[in-house]
Amino acid sequence: MRLRRGPVAHVWRSMLHRLPKVDLHRHLEGSLRLSTLMEIARRHSIPLELHLGTAELEPLIRFTVSEAADFHRFLARFRLLRLFYTSEEAIRRMAYEAVADAALDHVRYLELRFNPAALAQAQGFQLEEVIEWVLEGVEQALHEFDIQVRMILTIVRGEDPELAWQIARLAVAYRSRGVVALDLAGDELQASARDLVPIFRWAREQGLFLTVHAGEVGPPANIRHAILIMGAHRIGHGIQAIHDVEVLRLLHERNIPLEICPTSNLQTGAVAGFHYHPLPDLYRLGLKVTLNTDDPSISDTTLTDEYLFAMAGMGLQWKDLLRILENAVEAAFLGPEERQALAQRLRKEIQSIEQSWHLGEGR
Numbered sequence: 001m002r003l004r005r006g007p008v009a010h011v012w013r014s015m016l017h018r019l020p021k022v023d024l025h026r027h028l029e030g031s032l033r034l035s036t037l038m039e040i041a042r043r044h045s046i047p048l049e050l051h052l053g054t055a056e057l058e059p060l061i062r063f064t065v066s067e068a069a070d071f072h073r074f075l076a077r078f079r080l081l082r083l084f085y086t087s088e089e090a091i092r093r094m095a096y097e098a099v100a101d102a103a104l105d106h107v108r109y110l111e112l113r114f115n116p117a118a119l120a121q122a123q124g125f126q127l128e129e130v131i132e133w134v135l136e137g138v139e140q141a142l143h144e145f146d147i148q149v150r151m152i153l154t155i156v157r158g159e160d161p162e163l164a165w166q167i168a169r170l171a172v173a174y175r176s177r178g179v180v181a182l183d184l185a186g187d188e189l190q191a192s193a194r195d196l197v198p199i200f201r202w203a204r205e206q207g208l209f210l211t212v213h214a215g216e217v218g219p220p221a222n223i224r225h226a227i228l229i230m231g232a233h234r235i236g237h238g239i240q241a242i243h244d245v246e247v248l249r250l251l252h253e254r255n256i257p258l259e260i261c262p263t264s265n266l267q268t269g270a271v272a273g274f275h276y277h278p279l280p281d282l283y284r285l286g287l288k289v290t291l292n293t294d295d296p297s298i299s300d301t302t303l304t305d306e307y308l309f310a311m312a313g314m315g316l317q318w319k320d321l322l323r324i325l326e327n328a329v330e331a332a333f334l335g336p337e338e339r340q341a342l343a344q345r346l347r348k349e350i351q352s353i354e355q356s357w358h359l360g361e362g363r
């Protein structure tokens with residue numbers, strides 16, 4: 001990626017790497033290390049009909065620079081990945097590594113989401129089993145890395161409502177183990193969320209938070225539906241709001257955060273390039289925008305990269321990024337005391353970075 005190179009990018013990148021960050025929108029299924037997938041493919045003889053080397057596997061998983069942006073081709077990656085959820089050990093390891101990789105990028109607070117049905121179905125595992133394995137992998141990483149993690153269970157648009165109910169009930173049952181929210185993901189162009197509305201409303205009554213992928217490639221009306229009908233506390237992406245002044249007003253009035261993931265938006269074809277991305281406009285309109293990765297492994301990105309792209313590709317400055325980071329803390333699915341503790345911690349770290357770097361211009 002061009003924006004990652006050059007001496008200026010190098011300096012900013014190293015500072016943004018050091019910045020303690022918050023990622024509210026990251027899918028476990030999109031966070032798997034290629035090296036781990038290679039190992040699993042070899043060990044379990046996964047039939048990919050090719051001679052397996054990293055060079056062959058990479059274009060199947062990762063979106064390459066030469067590839068035309070396309071939402072459905074992007075989603076197809078997740079169907080292929082289902083082949084790799086082969087064992088308890090594999091799932092536990094994937095969860096551990098997803099948290100480890102976030103921590104190594106100085107993400108201090110991560111909300112990691114996954115669809116238990118996607119992990120369970122290929123091998124016929126029980127939903128409870130895969131949730132347990134993921135949580136155990138995450139808990140192991142928490143012992144070893146300086147990071148705080150909350151979990152979100154994802155329901156996919158078009159999912160069988162009975163299965164979706166099971167996922168929602170499990171999300172409630174696992175609250176004591178760090179599950180805080182329910183997410184709706186999947187194809188908003190082809191699948192309506194109508195059948196799933198009662199499930200999300202019930203989950204909210206049970207005290208879970210809700211986040212809904214809407215207005216990513218679909219119309220702004222999906223954002224309105226997510227907020228007014230489903231009761232979403234946050235919107236995944238939501239960038240199409242820029243085309244509808246009424247939806248912008250709704251987001252503003254209710255102070256609904258947007259979980260924006262720039263690289264993912266380019267690869268799905270939602271936005272033609274960083275220079276066209278609506279993030280700066282949404283930010284200047286006073287909306288609560290946040291910066292996130294979505295699927296770091298598929299998109300070949302890190303949260304540091306996303307902050308760098310917001311700066312080098314969209315013209316935001318250091319002070320803007322700090323404001324966006326504050327937004328993320330305010331939007332985190334945490335209780336007031338936990339949120340305050342996280343805010344204090346980040347503030348301290350940022351002060352020490354600013355002191356040691358003697359930042360002058362750029363701020």
Ligand SMILES: [Zn+2]
Nearest residue numbers: 185213236294
């Ligand atoms: Zn997503």
